[in-house]
Amino acid sequence: MTTKNSKSNEEKEILLQDVAKKLRSARDVAKNVPYELHDFCDYLADVSGNNDIVPEGMIMLLALALDDLKHERCGFANKVDFPESLKDENFQIIIYLRFFPLIIDKIADKKFSEELRRIFVETFGEAEPAVAEPKENFGVKIIKDYTVDISNKDKAEVLATENAISQCHNI
Numbered sequence: 540m541t542t543k544n545s546k547s548n549e550e551k552e553i554l555l556q557d558v559a560k561k562l563r564s565a566r567d568v569a570k571n572v573p574y575e576l577h578d579f580c581d582y583l584a585d586v587s588g589n590n591d592i593v594p595e596g597m598i599m600l601l602a603l604a605l606d607d608l609k610h611e612r613c614g615f616a617n618k619v620d621f622p623e624s625l626k627d628e629n630f631q632i633i634i635y636l637r638f639f640p641l642i643i644d645k646i647a648d649k650k651f652s653e654e655l656r657r658i659f660v661e662t663f664g665e666a667e668p669a670v671a672e673p674k675e676n677f678g679v680k681i682i683k684d685y686t687v688d689i690s691n692k693d694k695a696e697v698l699a700t701e702n703a704i705s706q707c708h709n710i
């Protein structure tokens with residue numbers, strides 16, 4: 540099973556499988572989001588169970604977890620302790636919530652991500668746009684510290700990649 544794995548069931552619903560496992564992988568696969576959202580994903584993983592979920596279900600899970608964040612308690616039936624770290628990161632998680640779809644982009648297939656993104660915008664407002672994956676491994680040659688040989692690369696692609704990287708660092 541790959542990291543990006545969702546499927547449709549007999550009713551043609553879009554499903555994300557192994558939800559808890561994939562949410563816990565956010566630190567490794569979605570490095571371009573604030574760490575507070577990684578902590579929040581750990582909590583989502585704890586309360587979600589390791590079931591399949593539809594995009595609407597993920598939005599509902601997110602909304603319920605945000606209510607937990609607001610009240611600083613776990614309202615889910617499985618009685619997970621509410622993490623102290625989330626109490627301290629409450630404000631940042633709310634501010635950075637617009638980055639959550641970037642995590643879903645990394646743990647789900649394109650169909651699931653697009654549907655979640657559509658519902659996310661309707662429910663929570665603004666979402667960060669999807670980040671384009673690089674088309675190729677640029678394979679630059681490092682000559683010495685702070686000097687890279689890009690003579691065999693297309694200048695427009697190098698500049699576009701550098702711009703995308705600098706935007707990620709500005710988060």
